Amino acid sequence: MRSPQVLRNGGGDNRSPTPGFHSTVAERKLRRFNSLILFFRLISFSFSFASFVFMLTDTRDSDSPHWYDFESFRFVLAANAIVAVYSVFEMGALVWEISRGVTIFPEVLQVWFDFGHDQVFAYLLLAASAAGTSTARTLRHADTCTDSIAFCVQSDIAISLAYAAFLFLGFTSLLSGFRVVCFIVSGSRFYL
Amino acid sequence: MRSPQVLRNGGGDNRSPTPGFHSTVAERKLRRFNSLILFFRLISFSFSFASFVFMLTDTRDSDSPHWYDFESFRFVLAANAIVAVYSVFEMGALVWEISRGVTIFPEVLQVWFDFGHDQVFAYLLLAASAAGTSTARTLRHADTCTDSIAFCVQSDIAISLAYAAFLFLGFTSLLSGFRVVCFIVSGSRFYL
Numbered sequence A, B: 001m002r003s004p005q006v007l008r009n010g011g012g013d014n015r016s017p018t019p020g021f022h023s024t025v026a027e028r029k030l031r032r033f034n035s036l037i038l039f040f041r042l043i044s045f046s047f048s049f050a051s052f053v054f055m056l057t058d059t060r061d062s063d064s065p066h067w068y069d070f071e072s073f074r075f076v077l078a079a080n081a082i083v084a085v086y087s088v089f090e091m092g093a094l095v096w097e098i099s100r101g102v103t104i105f106p107e108v109l110q111v112w113f114d115f116g117h118d119q120v121f122a123y124l125l126l127a128a129s130a131a132g133t134s135t136a137r138t139l140r141h142a143d144t145c146t147d148s149i150a151f152c153v154q155s156d157i158a159i160s161l162a163y164a165a166f167l168f169l170g171f172t173s174l175l176s177g178f179r180v181v182c183f184i185v186s187g188s189r190f191y192l
Helices: A021-056 A071-100 A107-141 A149-186 B021-056 B071-100 B107-141 B149-186
Strands: none
Touching: A021 A071, A021 A149, A071 A107, A071 A149, A071 B107, A107 A149, A107 B071, A107 B107, A149 B149, B021 B071, B021 B149, B071 B107, B071 B149, B107 B149
């Protein structure tokens, strides 16, 4: 098993003064892998932020219904806000890692933190989307959507965007799960 | 890395004629680990089957509402039925593996099959439970639950049981994920 020891622990730049060919290759591969995760996180953030905005602005005059009248829609808004904020934090951490070569937290904490939160937030987003779908379908069967078609269409769009964000967060969770496996295998996030 | 080669591939009993001390220990550990997974699967099955039965019998006279009147409740019923059937199959496969020492499918397929299905069905069950919760809360705000309190209580119980089944399926998914890691690490499900 390869176990490159350079650029391991978070907090300080413990870069080897003369990194060998092996560690340079591993470093480049890790940077490419991290860029892929960054790309997925960016898409996940875009969808969750768009969903948040669509839901937040899903209110018109006082006669038509508002998003905050429905528990599930409040849940969709909150879940998307949490995922968007988390994605921004994670993107910052990844940019830091790619540019400086070290993780913000100690390595073992970082890989488990990422994987654990990806899993939990993916579940959260799916639960919110499913609850939102249920309410949206109930409204469609009631007369609400006949009277305020724009409200229903906009909430449908917000929920669809939340599903898309969940999908990409799920992909990201697989990639961060792979980083955990790498860590278990080699004691470093470099096993690629 | 240890990589015991006995009892690896599914389909046939390719047991070593004189298994050494190392493989016997690994085998005993694997059996204990599999028994733990079996225990979690049994609990997950019990909850999902109970939830299925509670939802299926949530119908009284023709005046009160029925579970099949609501899309989300049909989803809860279907998801629990799928998870219960899957759990029975997986328990059978595990009992086979524990008693005979070999997996039903080839080992690589088996570990990925278990982990993949655990993940997908955990998501399915959570989505169903969240959708069911949303509908149950809507009914509570409407007058349905004032008129048919027993119907609402029983559907609440069914949904709570579905959440419990999801929780234990989630735990099982972590354990089967660990088996995948073992397989990646050592090329065998024996790395413990």
